Amino acid sequence: MGDIYALLVGINQYQDPRLNNLAGCVNDVRDAVAFLKQHRRPDTGLDVNELLDDEATGEAIVSGIRQHLGQAGPGDVALFWFSGHGATEPVGDFWYLESNGEELQTLVCADSRVAGRPDLLDKELAVLLGGVAERGCHVVAILDSCHSGGATRDGVTYRAADQATEKPSYRLLPDLAGHYADGPPPVRHVLMAACRPEEKAGEALAEGDVRGRFSHALLQVMAAAPAGTTYRDLVLLARNQVEQRTATQRPIVFPEGRGLADAPLFGGGAIVDPPTFTMRHGKRGWQGNAGAAHGIAAGRTRFAVEGARPALEVDVTAVETGFSLVAPLDWEPDKTTVYRLVLACPPHPVLFGIHAADTGALRAAFADDDPYVRLVGVEDAELILEPRPDGVRLLDRGNERIASLDSLHGVEHLHHIARWWRVLTLHNDDSAIAYGVLLEIVVPRPGEDRLSPQAVATPPDGDGVLRLSYADDGTPPGCFLRLRNTTGRPLHCVLLDLTERFGIDDVYLPDGLVRAGATVAVSEGEVIDVLVPEGWPTEYHDWLVLIVSTDEIDASPYRLARFDPSRFEPSRDVHPRRRRRGDSVPVEGDWWTCVLPVVTTGPRQGETR
Template structure:
């Protein structure tokens, strides 16, 4: 039998540095997910160190003794959620630390007495020893490596914390030098995979997600693990996790190391875990109707979630009334369900939460209070912030990026904010428990047909040449063995939702759908953005994929300047004209158009 040895470290309470609030929750969620998704024939052997248990000595010992048990057929996993830090690197370490700084993990008792942080290269050597014996070794680090990032609540985003503390005292690392040099000279040095929350100069954040404090990276990674199929590689997971993180933070970009290793094309944990059973079933039990899908499968808490019989009639639906860890209580609508039957189900309706907006102007706040799309923010981090001063409306997103600055009459200002809120809801629309995984991918190609790759931030960068806009091709590649209906929406910088690229058609299994019938696409800057060095805009491409045909009309929006009168409110994919019993999923791509400086 194969073993999965997992060391899960979550530290909220520290002896010598300010505390955190979401790290214990992170590793608890990770453990529950791993327990629920084990591949048959794999034995889960976890060791969890929380808060004061996670001393420096205990962590080092657990890596050696617990993970060190892994043999050639086994998998070892180290998952850390807590503070990170960095400091100037000693001169002799520069060959391994080209940034001139060393990154550290802050253990529960770090910086008390003579106890220091755990240097990442020290951890790497310990894990190399594990890798020499184990068949597969993976590290997940949800911590911050930014120099001097504040640990305190920030004034601008009072509900966001960064997992970082200032540098501690300089450690004595000379004793590691012989081993590091020996490893560098090895013909085939041991390797392990690291999934990190951010780049070495960025901050890893924790926020309130699904009503609890969580690390943005861990939460996003677990959601990506749930969404993708059992064949997902580390590269697949990295791309999906970046997409999730982008929805909540612009300050961190998840990374994988070693960056060019073929290991990243392997399945996560070498295939030791697989997503939960994706065929949702509804049955009647002692406590009523339940479906065998819950929080671990990605179902969100809150009202408005519905499931329907796969391939069933429009009325055969049930409302989810309570989401539990591994299952959920449901209430069939209209009494159609037979208690003696077992029903295959799919998610048919996902509630679109109202976009939260922080507003300073009293009149604007009063106007938005009546909106069906917007909720005026109280506590927590709002999705948008809006200022209306002297007839000028300014809107920024939760990352502080300015989305709009334009003059409006008072009543027009509220309509503009609502328009941006609806546009944002389309971008954030997802099916939390799709059985489809990620069957279709958006491929971005240069004008010459060369397949382009995203940059380290997960964006496809296209640059002007003088006054000439860049050109590209887009296509949809169906990696599955089934025919699926696809539509690609362009969410433009002018807050338009445009279906022209691929307005909706079936793509055969193993086939390709060319956007605009294979014609070149010119990536212009909007008319209001002059073509000057440093100009940057983003086009967001939202892909919808379903088992059956659907209409894109509910999602369509004119550009903000073209808005005239109130528009209908559409809150879920089920509002489109399509059978209610078809599964669906989504994917996202960001194209950044810039003028070189």
């Protein structure tokens, strides 16, 4: 690692008398400086620029990012830290960039709202940090602020300001729209934030003085974490501490999917694959990141620590919508560790049947004690394997083709298909929020590259399938995706793409919360190309699965890389035991799913197998 260039902003005193002053932001900055000096490597240079109180004007912050952080080059780290008030502004023409569909988040500078001076928009900050990252350095942002109306209660001050009552007379980046004219710029920085956009970040007494809850927890975690700890794990460990003090503040990391969040602190190593299932010690004890909305059931599900020898297992003892409470079996976990888990015993096996033409090769992949899959008669099966001269066809119980396989690569292939099928068939028959969020597809008109909130949705065919085709010149079809919350309450959403090659990807939603009555553009309003893989027969199937919840849900447990036998590594590191019987446990919260099949006809001639 090269040098660290740090711009640290802490604002206790605001020039606008309508804003509540704070007490812990300057302490956060001083603590951060002490951490950097004490924990940087001996061969790493450190160049710190502090902007405190009146020094932290909007112009000074913008200049500090451009001039100070702009010195960082390849191999260096550029760190931006902000402790102060956050707020929101009406989203205006940028509605497609926000999953809430209504508001942009802002950082309130020391001189914001005085004589028409603006807040710093989160979109402006992204452009500024992206400009720094273009120099080849590793960029990190830490924000200890929040974005909803603020107050002081029970000895806790919230770092939040109300929306400005007057429109600012100018913007800190006058050409912001120009930076987004060709779509959102790529994300080139990792962000650790004190709370979700709809929550409040607090400051309170800690170690004899007022400090930001998140800043204090994060610095403690970073100081204690072993080398190689990723940003994702650092935020989860900080969240453990924050949750001990409040139930209304949940730190987050961005981007959520695989990428910069899975790099070690300050980029000192390779990006690792993000975990699917995790276990951490929260306010209610040991908890996993998967719950009822992921298909987990109490008393019937068991996880194991990835790679542990001998096996270290945990039982699921209670389930809520977005997470589960777990109990380690005959071992004592370390409360300062985030454990990566694998699913050793799912709640129910997937029932497979085999058509009579099988010579016995397919049956050999099944074992009597396998908790993932079970071989039954065709009449009782959820999925049916049909041997063919050119491979194996996978059918549903209605004999509709799900996919075609060149061959079946043993039991691990069956387990992979079973995980995929369980996500596709997730359902909650008793949900009170059914159809509360509508998934709409809009096929763009020629030359249209940005989704309009008023655009007319394209309905599926009478059989519920949306059919798309390549153009005669070989151009793939494109579409916009839109979510529309028809209820009077905010709802959390995850949108998944299940592919015919048994992969599961989460389609991009900035934070997953759709406000009451809001319309939200998926993938920031850009056209999504729908492709048939090279070498595939004419038709290709996708299933868009929308999961809606009253509570926060983690997309990680749904993700599944497509099965590739040439590079496949077993997903389980233990030999699972038979599941134990458990009673059904009531689940707090509510969730619902819907599925939209999409069939794309490619440019090549031929028949679908």
